[in-house]
Amino acid sequence: MEPMPKEMFEHYSLGMEANRLSHHAGLLERERTQEILSRYLPSPPATIFDVGGGTGAYARPLASVGYTVHLLDPVPLHVEQALEASRRATRPLASAVVGDARELPWPSASADAVLLLGPLYHLTEREERVRALTEARRVLRPGGILLAAAISRYASLLDGLCRRFIADPMFQTILERDLQEGQHRNPSANPMYFTTSFFHRPEELRAEMSDAGLKNVDVLAVEGIGWLIPTVEAELGDATSKERLLGYLRKVEREPSLLGASAHLIAAGAAG
Numbered sequence: 001m002e003p004m005p006k007e008m009f010e011h012y013s014l015g016m017e018a019n020r021l022s023h024h025a026g027l028l029e030r031e032r033t034q035e036i037l038s039r040y041l042p043s044p045p046a047t048i049f050d051v052g053g054g055t056g057a058y059a060r061p062l063a064s065v066g067y068t069v070h071l072l073d074p075v076p077l078h079v080e081q082a083l084e085a086s087r088r089a090t091r092p093l094a095s096a097v098v099g100d101a102r103e104l105p106w107p108s109a110s111a112d113a114v115l116l117l118g119p120l121y122h123l124t125e126r127e128e129r130v131r132a133l134t135e136a137r138r139v140l141r142p143g144g145i146l147l148a149a150a151i152s153r154y155a156s157l158l159d160g161l162c163r164r165f166i167a168d169p170m171f172q173t174i175l176e177r178d179l180q181e182g183q184h185r186n187p188s189a190n191p192m193y194f195t196t197s198f199f200h201r202p203e204e205l206r207a208e209m210s211d212a213g214l215k216n217v218d219v220l221a222v223e224g225i226g227w228l229i230p231t232v233e234a235e236l237g238d239a240t241s242k243e244r245l246l247g248y249l250r251k252v253e254r255e256p257s258l259l260g261a262s263a264h265l266i267a268a269g270a271a272g
Contacts, residue, residue, distance in 0.1 A: 012075045012195075016191065018081055025223060027232070029222055042112050044067045047112050048112065048115065050069055051114060052117060071093055101116065102132050104138070107139070109141045114139060116133070120205075130211050137213050143270060149265065150205045151198075152261070153178065153179070157179065158228060158263070174193060220267075221258060223262050
C-alpha cells in the first residue's frame with residue numbers, strides 16, 4: 001500500500017481545515033452535507049465510522065445527538081484537534097485515531113453507517129479508491145449505509161473563474177491537467193490551489209461505488225451551483241433567503257446536466 005503523498009500532509013499541517021467550513025462556500029458545503037446525512041443515516045444511537053473525518057466537523061455534531069461516532073484520519077493534527085474539541089463536549093466522540101481508509105482497524109459488520117467524506121479525492125488511483133470503498137463496505141452491517149464524497153472534475157475551472165485564479169499561468173497548467181485527467185497537482189507554494197487529488201466525474205463516482213459492491217447507489221450534488229453565488233454567506237445568514245436557496249438546490253440535486261457544476265458530490269450506497 002503506497003503512503004499518502006507528502007505534500008498532502010504538508011498542506012493539511014497548515015491548519016486550514018479547522019475553519020474551512022465556517023465561511024463563504026464552506027458554509028453551504030456544511031449545511032448541505034449535514035442535510036444529506038440526515039436523510040440517509042439511521043436514527044441514533046447507531047454506530048458511525050467517520051473515515052477521513054478531519055477535525056470532526058461532522059463527527060462531533062453527530063455525537064452530540066446521540067450517535068456512537070468513531071473518527072479516523074491520516075493527519076495527526078486533525079485527530080489531535082478532533083480529540084481536543086471532543087473532550088469539551090457533553091457527548092464526546094467514542095474514539096479518534098490516526099489511520100488509513102484503505103485498511104480500517106475495525107472488525108467486519110461492526111458499523112451501521114460509514115462516512116467517507118474526504119479520502120476518495122486524495123486517493124489518486126482508481127484501484128486505491130475502490131479499495132477504500134470496499135473496506136468501508138466490509139465494516140458495514142448488512143443494509144448499512146455508506147456516504148462518500150468527491151470533488152467535481154470541474155471544480156478548479158469554476159473556482160478559478162470566480163476567484164480569477166485563471167490569470168495565473170501556474171494555475172492554468174494545473175487546470176489543464178484537471179480537465180484532461182482529473183489528476184490535480186499543485187507544484188506552486190499557493191495553498192489556495194489545494195493539494196494532490198483526484199477530481200471525479202459523477203459517473204466515475206457511481207461506477208466506483210458499484211465496483212466496490214455497494215447497492216442502490218445515488219449521486220447528489222452537494223452545493224449545486226449555489227457555491228458560485230458571491231453573496232452565499234449572506235444568503236445563508238437570512239432565514240428566508242437560506243430556505244429559498246436550499247429549496248432550489250434540493251430540486252436539482254440529482255439533475256444529470258448540473259451535477260458536475262457542484263464543487264462536491266456525495267454518493268450514497270447500501271451494503272448487501
